[in-house]
Amino acid sequence: MLDAILVMSGLALFLGSVLGYASIRFHVQGNALVEKIDAILPQTQCAQCGFPGCRPYAEAIAEGRADINQCPPGGEANIHKLADLLGVEFKPLNAEHGEPKPKSLAFIDESTCIGCTLCIQACPVDAISGAPKQMHTIIASECTGCELCVAPCPVDCISMVPVAENISNWKWKRPSYLEQDAA
Amino acid sequence: MESYLLILVGTVFVNNIVLVKILGLCPFMGVSKKLEAAIGMGAATTFVLTLGSGSSYLISKYLLGPDLSYLTTISFIVVIAGIVQFTEMVVKKVSPVLYQVLGIYLPLITTNCAVLGIPLLNLQQNHNFIQSLLFGMGGAIGFSMVLILFAGIRERLEAADIPAPFRGSSIAMVTAGLMSMAFMGFSGLVK
Numbered sequence: 001m002l003d004a005i006l007v008m009s010g011l012a013l014f015l016g017s018v019l020g021y022a023s024i025r026f027h028v029q030g031n032a033l034v035e036k037i038d039a040i041l042p043q044t045q046c047a048q049c050g051f052p053g054c055r056p057y058a059e060a061i062a063e064g065r066a067d068i069n070q071c072p073p074g075g076e077a078n079i080h081k082l083a084d085l086l087g088v089e090f091k092p093l094n095a096e097h098g099e100p101k102p103k104s105l106a107f108i109d110e111s112t113c114i115g116c117t118l119c120i121q122a123c124p125v126d127a128i129s130g131a132p133k134q135m136h137t138i139i140a141s142e143c144t145g146c147e148l149c150v151a152p153c154p155v156d157c158i159s160m161v162p163v164a165e166n167i168s169n170w171k172w173k174r175p176s177y178l179e180q181d182a183a
Numbered sequence: 184m185e186s187y188l189l190i191l192v193g194t195v196f197v198n199n200i201v202l203v204k205i206l207g208l209c210p211f212m213g214v215s216k217k218l219e220a221a222i223g224m225g226a227a228t229t230f231v232l233t234l235g236s237g238s239s240y241l242i243s244k245y246l247l248g249p250d251l252s253y254l255t256t257i258s259f260i261v262v263i264a265g266i267v268q269f270t271e272m273v274v275k276k277v278s279p280v281l282y283q284v285l286g287i288y289l290p291l292i293t294t295n296c297a298v299l300g301i302p303l304l305n306l307q308q309n310h311n312f313i314q315s316l317l318f319g320m321g322g323a324i325g326f327s328m329v330l331i332l333f334a335g336i337r338e339r340l341e342a343a344d345i346p347a348p349f350r351g352s353s354i355a356m357v358t359a360g361l362m363s364m365a366f367m368g369f370s371g372l373v374k
Contacts, residue, residue, distance in 0.1 A: 007246055011261055
C-alpha cells in the first residue's frame with residue numbers, strides 16, 4: 001500500500017517538475033493585454049483609427065501610443081469597455097476619426113459592376129467574391145461594413161446599406177446610453 | 184534485427200492500429216477533414232506514442248514490477264497525460280499555426296485509446312525496450328498513414344456528388360469501412 005502511494009506520488013512529482021521546467025523553457029511570449037483589447041475591438045479592420053487594422057490599434061493602445069476613443073465602428077459602448085479594462089476615464093469619440101454609424105453592409109449593384117477587382121483588393125476581410133471581368137458580389141456574412149471598398153470602385157456601384165434591426169440582431173443597449181438619452 | 188523489422192511492418196500494415204485493431208477512432212474521424220491538420224495530428228501522435236510506449240515500458244519494468252502491476256493503467260495514463268502536456272507546450276512554441284489547427288484535438292491525444300492501447304499491448308506481448316519503442320512508433324506511423332490517406336479521400340469527397348442521405352459523417356464511416364477491408368489484404372503478410 002505504502003509502496004503504491006510512494007510510487008504514484010514520485011511519478012506525479014517527477015512529471016510535475018518536468019512540466020514546470022518545460023513551461024518556463026517553452027514559454028510563449030504574448031501580451032495578454034493586447035489580446036484583451038483586441039477582443040473588445042469590433043474587428044472591422046476599417047483602419048479609421050489610423051492604424052492598419054484592429055490588432056495594430058490594440059497594440060498601440062497597450063503601449064500607450066493611441067487613445068481609446070479612435071474607433072468609430074465600436075462606438076461609445078466599446079470606449080466604455082476599454083475604459084473599464086484599462087482603468088481610465090471615459091472620453092467621447094474623437095470626431096476626426098469619423099462618426100459612429102448604424103451597422104451597415106456593402107452592397108454591389110451588380111448591373112453596374114465591371115469586374116475590375118479593385119474592391120476585392122481593398123477588402124480587409126475577403127468578403128467580396130468575384131474574378132476579373134466577372135461580376136462581383138458581397139458575402140454578407142463576412143462583411144464588416146468598413147466602407148474601404150467604396151472609394152476604390154471606378155463606377156461607384158458599391159453602396160452601404162444599413163442593417164435593419166430585427167429579432168436576431170437586436171441587443172440590449174448599455175445603461176450609459178440610456179442615461180445620456182434621458183439627460 | 185529481422186524481428187524488429189517485422190514488428191515495424193507488422194504494426195504499420197498488418198495489425199494497423201486504426202483499421203484492424205479499431206483503436207483511436209476519435210481523431211481518425213475528427214481530424215481527417217483537412218490534409219494539413221491530419222499531417223500535424225499524425226506527427227504529434229507519433230511523438231507522443233513513441234515516447235509514451237518507451238516510458239511506459241520503463242515504468243512497468245523498473246518502477247512498478249510484478250508487485251504493483253495493478254497500478255499499470257493509472258500510471259500509464261498519468262505519464263501519457265504528462266507527455267501530451269509537454270507536446271502541447273512544444274507545439275505552441277514551435278508552430279503556433281499547427282497549434283491553432285489541431286485545437287482541441289491536441290489535448291485529446293491523452294484520451295486517444297491508441298495511445299493507451301499500445302503500451303498495454305506491449306505489456307501483454309512481453310516486448311523488450313527496443314521492441315516497445317518500435318511497436319509504439321510502428322503503431323503511430325500506421326495511424327498517421329491511415330489518417331493522411333483518409334484525409335486525402337475526404338477532401339476529394341467534399342467535391343464529389345454524394346447522394347444526400349450519405350453526406351458528411353455517413354460517407355466517412357463507409358469509406359473507413361472500405362479502407363479497413365482493404366487493409367485486411369495485408370493479413371498473413373507477417374504473423
